[in-house]
Amino acid sequence: MAQRQTPYDILGISHTASATEVKSAYRKAARLTHPDHGGNAEDFARATLAYETLIDSEARTRYDRSYGTKSSHLRGGAPAPETHDPAYSGAPGNGSMRFGTGGSSPSATSATSYLPPLDQLGAADRATSLRKVHGTPRKRGIFGAQARLARENRTVALLEKQLLSVLPSARLVNGLHAPAGGYIDHALLGGYRLALVHSMMLPKGVYRWDGAHLLRDGKHIAPPQLSPVVHQMQRLFPELNVTGWTVILSPDGNLHEPVIDYARGGEPGPMNVLNVVNAVKLVRELKMFLGTGPAPHVVDRTILARLLGGMH
Template sequence: MSTILRFWGYRESSMSSHSEDLYSVLGIGPDADAQAVRAAYRKQARRAHPDAGGTAEEFHEVQSAWEVLGDEAARAAYDRKLRQPQGAGAEEDSENDGPTYGRPGFGGFGGSGAAFRTTASGSTSARSGSADSARTPSGTAHLAPIYIPDLSRPEPLSLPLTSQRTHGRFASKGLFGGGRTRRAERMAALLEKHVLAELPTARLFNAVALEPAGKDRRGASRPPRGPAVDHVLVCGDTLVVVSSLEVPAAAASWDGHRLHAAGRSLTLPDLTGDSRLLRATLEAAMRDAGRETSLNLGQQLVLHSPDGGMQSPVVESRGAGIARAPLAPARAFRSIREQLAASAQANVIDRHLLAALRRQLQHPFE
């Protein structure tokens, strides 16, 4: 599972040597093989865990180092950055070759120039608008993460789950059966590569129920049922609901309400309605937890073509509707990043919100 290079805040001077890099966090060298990395992570995680005398910040640093070094693709990108001369640019084309590091507003190794830190804050923000209107990235997405509540508290979400970038899986049968399951799993992998790898505080939730979980006869919570959305990305106080659709053509047109392709007129999922219902569910859950929170909404339908290209199908817009226009993957991922990064709280990780979203997962995994 692809993960982000989490230590965005390390100074560039640290990146040019091995004295303060992620390898040092695990107590190994850059030439360590995958087995040695895993063994070192387990050793350091036991040492740094608050229950064993460590601190929350130490444990989170170890967890963050493992997220990078334990993933083959993320480690390779990190190693390239280590080898890069100090001050050299590191920008890449995220739609073609993978994540871009150092792009203003979307995170980078030298983002804020400040060391990685944990900050306590209890603030919440009022709703500043929806994805129906154009929004400009605030520039805060690349700043050091702010945790609410801070990492000294194990609740409302454990430290490993707070660090986890992707939550939830897809069932092989039922709601996401057959080809839809494969498409949703592929979409999740692409979101990890092209969205999570750009935004250090973003989290991805898969197979998210829209309505609150019920209770069994004994009063215990049971997994939520009913309607669900494929993917929900959260960054700060912004939610973006994402779904995907395969279009059997290299070109399509969008009239603001329906998609026309290959001589057919397609009715698209109501992501606007789904996102509003999910927001109501989550805000109610937050109120029950004693937190009044207003969430911004975004939506994006991603279109796949038979050739699997990132730039197709080409969508011609012929009208303006309420819903955001469906787009080919490359443009869709750019739109999703912009929606998530638009909030002034894009660098905030609200652990109460993450916990509420996890309760909506139809198929959670640890």
């Protein structure tokens, strides 16, 4: 698969590079690409555009928070977008995840493959690519909401223990800026699928989800408004299949509580923009969703780098 090139890729620097490092990298790139020195004019123009994007702090922030889709994002091709097709299913033989059970195609638990290969990366980028968890829940202002931070940290711990431990190529990014404002609590990338996860803490009991409304005893409870963010991220990452998940946590830590009853059409699945689940259902569904996508064993470093830009 041909790779997109970000300004960071073009200059060969990391997302945390200082202004001094940007200047130094550009001087090196300019010497190599300038037509007067035998270089290619197009490559020189790309290096110059990358430099202009990253040396200006405001332009760099806008680029990072756009997830690398502004005009300064120089495309070198991209994998074909994955259609939201119902290959995902718990039914055996219909897209069910293979945990190393044979077959010629790599499975979700195959050895991780990095694009580009790790030996082509510098030490900093290699360490970033190998790291499974990036960022932490944000305080979002001077005074952090302790209950929210505790809830988000519980979600991080759940995803680390139950998903990252069995999906070696999955990467968890916390505290992203949403494209149109606000935040994305957690983004879980597996191959070419992306799950956006928010959470709620609700008392034990039985709740009903019909695909649009969460109810208990006839009373409406508003889940996080994830649908607009899912649509925005899908537009920014057309090569990915993006879905939204709201996990409802129980105060006592019981993964099976609260119980969620689904109306017809409200059952969790990759065709839904927003899914509402308890903790045990989240783990089960995300294992299937992330593990049955195209190339589930791949860490596409360019996509990961674009996601990490959203933390800045």
